[in-house]
Amino acid sequence: MRSCWVIYNGSLLSDKFKDQAVLVGEAAERAGIRAVLKKNYEVMIDLASPITARPDFVVFLDKDILLASYLKQNGIPVFNDPEVIETCDNKAKQYIKLAKAGIPMPATIIAPKVYPNFTIRQSGYYETVLEHLGLPLIIKEGHGSFGMKVYLIETEEDFYAKVEELRGIDYVFQQFIASSRGRDVRVNIVGGEIVAAMYRSSETDFRANITNGGVASIIELTEEQKTIALQAAEAVGAEFAGVDLLFGENENPLVCEVNAAAHIRNIYNVTGINVADKMIEYIVGKLT
Ligand SMILES: Nc1ncnc2c1ncn2[C@@H]1O[C@H](COP(=O)(O)OP(=O)(O)O)[C@@H](O)[C@H]1O
Ligand SMILES: [Mg+2]
Structure with a gap:
């Protein structure tokens, strides 16, 4: 056995x-x-x-x-694969790969390494970031889940406080996709195939994560959403992926992130699809 x-x-x-x-x-x-x-x-x-x-x-x-x-x-x-887990576990790392593959995503700037006891506050770097992305913008730590390390920065004061606080930590600056405030789509992919998807929306927060108060419902994906989700999983090499999609201009999909070990309970409750069965089926197929 x-x-x-x-x-x-x-x-x-x-x-x-x-x-x-x-x-x-x-x-x-x-x-x-x-x-x-x-x-x-x-x-x-x-x-x-x-x-x-x-x-x-x-x-x-x-x-x-x-x-x-x-x-x-x-x-x-x-x-x-461990390399995929490592890529996805660091949002900065995965955005570099997604960009290389030409995947549509919010404008993203990877924050430079700043040692915790030092600052580049006077260098003009942060002013350039503000010029490029404008306010509000998103700051997102490299390692974080359930929306916990994703911040909506509305003022310069909050911006400078956050960049000083995050010295020593990998993070990115990202364009805030206002048309997607409080809503996104989660797409579960197994072995290059979409197996389930759900729409998530929150009345109380810009983040749609269910753990953060978002509510999930069934969604019929557009062809474009399907294509882009599959491309994103492929770009990071993920055989199992939970791809988050934002709604850009005219509802065009933008990739928010790719999760390597996406939780599958909520999507099971909402769609009745048990992604775990597909995962095992895929592995068995691959190993035989
Ligand atoms: N650039 C963005 N513009 C608008 N909303 C965003 C943006 N990035 C993230 N979000 C919202 O925040 C949520 C959490 O961000 P995400 O990158 O998926 O991090 P986590 O790993 O914590 O889920 C997303 O599901 C989405 O609702
Ligand atoms: Mg997410």
């Missing part, structure tokens, strides 16, 4: 992470694969000892990139 590990982060307190692993584990079992759910720290990266009870593959729902690379280096197929 085939076996797999489903790895999720063991330090986060929210039940969401375990829940996502349970969905994937159940899908594996339905497909006749023995699934073992593991917290990332339950796999000891002891470089002197071989990995015991090796699984046939790993579904990696965490961002513990060192663990993912370690498993891959030991010859275990890891999904998504």
Whole structure:
């Protein structure tokens, strides 16, 4: 019998992470694969000892990139590929790839590295950013989920306070897409195919994330939304992807971000589609 590990982060307190692993584990079992759910720290990266009870593959729902690379280096197929997880885990990194592939997205400037004890406040750099993007603008940290590290900056005062606060952290400046305020689309992709999509909207916040108060509903994607979502997943190399799309001018889609380990509970509740089954089906197809 085939076996797999489903790895999720063991330090986060929210039940969401375990829940996502349970969905994937159940899908594996339905497909006749023995699934073992593991917290990332339950796999000891002891470089002197071989990995015991090796699984046939790993579904990696965490961002513990060192663990993912370690498993891959030991010859275990890891999904998504650790490099993809790393790209997607850093929004700056993924925007560089999306831009290279010509994917439509909001105007984006990657913030320069500034060491925490230093400042480039007097250099004129930030004034140029303001000239390019105008206010309001978005500041988005490289590492962040559920909208928690995405800021709508409305005043110069807030802008300068935020850039000083973020010294030492990867982040980007981004054009605020006002036509998409409080609404976006989540598209789940598995192996180059769209398997589910939902519309998310919030009455209370510019961010549409459900965790942040957004409400989800079913949406019929336009051909353009489909094409751009698929192109975005491909541009970062993601076999599994949750692509967020914004509504630009004339409702034209713009890519907001690509998630490598998109949560699949909400989209299951809204659409009745269990993305986990598609993920397992895809892996089995790839490994045979
Ligand atoms: N440039 C933007 N213009 C308008 N809204 C945005 C922009 N970027 C992000 N948002 C909103 O903020 C939400 C969170 O941003 P996102 O980049 O997806 O980060 P997270 O990883 O936290 O979900 C998006 O779902 C969208 O509703
Ligand atoms: Mg998002």
